[in-house]
Amino acid sequence: MINNFLYEQTTKILFGVGTFNRIGIETAKFGRRVLLVTESDKPPLAVVYDKAEALLKKENLEVFRFTGVIPNPTTESINLGTEIARKQKIDVVVGIGGGSALDTAKAIAVSAVNEGQAWDFLFYKKPQPQRTLPTIAVTTTSGTGSQVTQVAVMTETVTRTKSAIYNNLIFPKAAVIDPELMATIPAHITASTGFDAFAHSFESYLNINSSVYTDMVALEGIKNCVKFLERAVNHGDDLDARTGMAWADLCGGLAIANAGVTLPHGIGMTISGYCPHIMHGESLALTYPSFTRFTFPYAVQKFAQVARLFNPGYSSETDLKAAELCCEEIDIFLKKIGMWLGFKEFGVDRHTLREIANRSHDLPDYKANPVIADIDEIYRQLQVGLDRT
Structure with a gap:
């Protein structure tokens, strides 16, 4: 139904x-x-x-x-x-x-x-x-x-x-x-904005307010990010890859305009408020490895579906196993596009992370996540990104 x-x-x-x-x-x-x-x-x-x-x-x-x-x-x-x-x-x-x-x-x-x-x-x-x-x-x-x-x-x-x-x-x-x-956008900006496009579709798909319509659009966005972002980063003049990413970006925008985003975007906005030198896509990349592992047990089917977009071979795995593997696939994806980042490389210390965590409920996005993260949980997730190499 x-x-x-x-x-x-x-x-x-x-x-x-x-x-x-x-x-x-x-x-x-x-x-x-x-x-x-x-x-x-x-x-x-x-x-x-x-x-x-x-x-x-x-x-x-x-x-x-x-x-x-x-x-x-x-x-x-x-x-x-x-x-x-x-x-x-x-x-x-x-x-x-x-x-x-x-x-x-x-x-x-x-x-x-x-x-x-x-x-x-x-x-x-x-x-x-x-x-x-x-x-x-x-x-x-x-x-x-x-x-x-x-x-x-x-x-x-x-x-x-x-x-x-x-x-x-x-x-x-x-x-x-x-x-x-x-076609002339530098590789790192392509990667940062492209991961934002991925996050828009992924988070709108997970959002508790999503619908069959936004899910359809979001999955299309995710699929095209998986297919085209690495190509666009490595070959900026590849018009087919640029077109694929333009379509992925459009899908992500259409999805969030009606479903919205979740926990990482609220945290990412707070990061940018305190650290304006960190691009929005970078702020998302800094939080995603912890966010996915925190969230996947509460959205197993959807994480499993995304995992199978990364690797159709996961169709033979149980949903729970595929959902867990989705977290690893997103890690690999970040590494392939040069977005495996840690806070220290941006000059962010533990005290600043505590301040960011304390204000990470200022925006309501966290409420739409499949599981609610309290302030201490958000601080824990941010700390994981401090020493990431």
Whole structure:
């Protein structure tokens, strides 16, 4: 019997090689004054930003630039973009880049037309925004899924708090997913963002709020990460691998937009709040070996299913044995893509891990895990990652 479920997705998806060329046409549907949100103009993406501006101007759009996107966006960087959007009376925001650029664009779209700043509209605060500027999301990485989610993540540096806007109003109006834009992304960024894509699908599959629909999408995402991520890391110009990872990323985004993530993402967000030099995918890789071993006894069938995506030979094993082997397969996967990491290599000490653990229930993601980890358990898991080599 299929249980009842609700699935919402309002983003128009343009997927495939060459879809980037439609950015001007899609943007023109929502206004004439455009804020183009990107990182600073530097290789390898500077040429992409210039082409985007040309395509927008080809449709007679007036383009204003905000080049202040930073990794792990802060309230300060978002506020700077908001000032430009308000001053120039922007109609539509176009974000180009990885998750940081897309989240920044969505956050600016909220704060540009509401009093206050984006931080005032976090998921738990009231009142929630009643309007936002439309956004167009052009992803240049395969990992965050932000191009199809209603989430905008940011950090308040003063309190070292990383949190998010979560509101269906900020689903992008269009997501442009062109694998050619990802061909120049460095290997380690490919690995880090790619593991984030894997984690999105894996955690939404485990999530206690998952449905038959999100499970279907999540398994497709996992399958393609297993098949294509190592290839994309080792051969960045392999367009077939890049396309496979773009599809995996899209599946992960579609899954978490409706099922959500679990324990590792809540911990990972806290890690980034305290240690902004650690990329989000790295924070997940740091926690996954302990997380999987803690969780698999409470989701045996699903862990077993994923294990068999890594190795079909596990079909002859019992579900319990296959579930246990899934943990080992994910370890091997991390090693193959260069993401077998320890906290010490990032300069993180035991005291900082204790502070991270103490705040790892700030976000509600842990509640959706098949088994609840208390603060001491989270600290134990983090300590395992301290000396990992």
